[in-house]
Amino acid sequence: MNFTLTTLGTASALPTVNRYPSAHVLNVHERLFLIDCGEGCQMQLRRYGFSFLKINEIFITHVHGDHIFGLYGLLSTMSLLGRSADLYIYAPDTFSSILESLILHFGAQFKYQVIHKVVSGNLPQKIFDTKSVEVISFPLNHRTSCYGYYFKEKQPLRNVHKFLIEKYNLSLREIAILKGGTDVLRENGEVLLYDELTYTPYIPRSFAYCSDTAPFPQLEEWVRGVDLLYHEATFLEDNKKTAQLTYHSTAKNAATVAKNSGAKRLIIGHFSSRYKDLSLYEKEAKEIFSESYIAKEGIVIEIPVKK
Amino acid sequence: MNFTLTTLGTASALPTVNRYPSAHVLNVHERLFLIDCGEGCQMQLRRYGFSFLKINEIFITHVHGDHIFGLYGLLSTMSLLGRSADLYIYAPDTFSSILESLILHFGAQFKYQVIHKVVSGNLPQKIFDTKSVEVISFPLNHRTSCYGYYFKEKQPLRNVHKFLIEKYNLSLREIAILKGGTDVLRENGEVLLYDELTYTPYIPRSFAYCSDTAPFPQLEEWVRGVDLLYHEATFLEDNKKTAQLTYHSTAKNAATVAKNSGAKRLIIGHFSSRYKDLSLYEKEAKEIFSESYIAKEGIVIEIPVKK
Secondary structure, eight states: OOEEEEEEEOBOSSOOSSOOBSEEEEEETTEEEEEEEOTTHHHHHHHTTOOGGGEEEEEOOOOOHHHHTHHHHHHHHHHHTTOOSOEEEEEEGGGHHHHHHHHHHHOTTOOSOEEEEEEOOSSOEEEEEOSSEEEEEEEOOSSSOOEEEEEEEOOOOOEEOHHHHHHHTOOHHHHHHHHTTOOEEOTTSOEEOHHHHEEOSOBOOEEEEEOSOOOOTHHHHHTTTOSEEEEEOOBOGGGHHHHHHTTOOBHHHHHHHHHHHTOSEEEEEOBOTTOOOTHHHHHHHHTTOTTEEEOOTTOEEEOOOBO | OOEEEEEEEOBOSSOOSSOOOSEEEEEETTEEEEEEEOTTHHHHHHHTTOOGGGEEEEEOOOOOHHHHTHHHHHHHHHHHTTOOSOEEEEEEGGGHHHHHHHHHHHOTTOOSOEEEEEEOOSSOEEEEEOSSEEEEEEEOOSSSOOEEEEEEEOOOOOEEOHHHHHHHTOOHHHHHHHHTTOOEEOTTSOEEOHHHHEEOSOBOOEEEEEOSOOOOTHHHHHTTTOSEEEEEOOBOGGGHHHHHHTTOOBHHHHHHHHHHHTOSEEEEEOBOTTOOOTHHHHHHHHTTOTTEEEOOTTOEEEOOOBO
C-alpha cells in the first residue's frame, strides 16, 4: 500500500550541474502521478526506475519553463515507446496553447491522446477521484496562474477481523454484508455487529504540493493536517525582498505554513542556484518547524501505513 | 589557438540514464559554436564549464526533438542570465514555426533577439564567415530536412620570423608591409623578401558534423580531407535494415565515409539505446577505419595546431 514521494528535481529557474528543475513522482498504491515536469525529467524517471507507461496523469502547477520543459521530451519518448493510452495533463488554462504547439510540431506520430484537464477557480476543487485517491487543486499566489495539488488517500472499506471469521465461521455472503456496512442477522437469531467484527485497515494518508507561491493566509487552511507538505523555498530570509518581488517563499515562510497548518512533515525544494549550501535552508526551516527536511534528487519519502 | 570538440550528448531518440541527446561544442579560438541542442544541453554546458554567454551561434541539423528540445531551457536561461546580444540559430526552414512558438510562449522577457538563419539547398554552401573560421552547410539524407556543417579554420596571415626581425632590425612599418604580403625595398637598396622572411603560423584545421543521415555518395566528396569527422552511427550492422528504414547509419557506414573521404579521425555518436556495450561500435568502425573513436559525454577532442 505505497504512498511515496520521489523527488526528481530541486532547482528553481536555473538548473545547476546536480540540481534538476522541478519534477516529482507520487506513488499511490502503484499508480504514479507525475507532478511538474522540468527539463531532464525523462532521464530522472529512468534514473530512479519509474516506468513511463505507468504514468497516466501529470499535474502541472504553472507554465514557467522550469516546470514544463521536460514535457517535450517525455511526451515524445512515450510515443516512441508505443504508448496508446490517453494521457491526462492537469494544468491551468495558460497551458492550452503550449500543448497545442507541442502537438502541432512534435505530435504527428503520437498514437495516443493528450488531454488537457483545465484547472481553475479561486477555491479548492476536487479534480480527480478514484476508489483509492482523490486530488484537490487550490490556487497559489504566483506571477502567473498557478495551482497546488492535495493528494488524499480515500477512506478504505472496513475489513473483517480474520480471527472472527474463524470464530463465527462466517460465510462469504456474511463477510460481504459486513464489509458493505451492515449487521448480519442469522437464522438462529444471532446478530453479528458490523462495528464489532470489522476494523479500518488504515487511516488515509495525504500529500500536498505547493510550488511556486508567495505566502497567503488561506493556504494554511487548504492544506490543514496534511501528512507530508511539499512547499517551495526558493530563498532564505536574507533574500526576503527578492522572494516577495518574485512571488516566491523563503524557508521560513514554508516552515510557517507547515507549522500553522498542522502538517506532520515538511519537505522544501525549488532552491535558488545562488545558494550552494542547502543545509542553511534546513536550519532556517527547523527553527520554525522541527519536522522540516530538504529535498534532494532521488530522495524517497514514504508515508507509512497508519492504523 | 584552440580547435576543440566537446561532446555533450551521445544518445539518439531515447536518452538513457548516462547518455544525453545530441549536443556538441566546437571551440575555435575561444569562440564557442553549439551544434545541436538536445534536452539537458544547458546542464551539460554547465557540467563541462562552458559560459553560456560565449555562445552566439547555434547550428541545428534538423527539427527532431532529440536535437532541439534543449533550446527551450537554454534560451530561457540565457535570458535569465541577462543576455542582450543577438543569438543566431542556423537551421532548416522547418525550424521557423518552432522558434516562433518558443518565443511566443516563453520569450516575453527576452532582452535579446533570436535570429533564425535559414539553411537550405542541395549543395554545400558557405553560411558563416569570419576572419578565422568559415562554416559550410551541406544536405544530409534523413527523414526530414537535415543539414551537416563543415567548420574550417581560415588560412592565417603569414608571420615574420622573430630571429629575422632581430637580424634585419625590422621596423614596425616593415613588419606590417611583410605581413601584408609585399617585399620591402629599403632606402639603401636592400630587398627583404616576403617569401623568405615570413612563414605560415599554422595549417588550417577542420571539423565536419554529420547527423542524422543514411549513406549517400556525395557525402564523401563534401567532407573530403577533414581533420575530424563526426558521423552518426545509430546502429550496428546487425540492425542495418532498421538503419535503412529510418534513414540512419551503422558504424560501418560511418567508417566507410571516413575512409573514402580521407578524414584523419572519426568520432561516432547518436547511439541507439538498444546497445549497452558501446565498444561494439568502435570494433565495427575500426575494422574499416582504424582512427575511429566512440563519443562519450564530456569527451574532449583537440585538433592540435599543425605547422
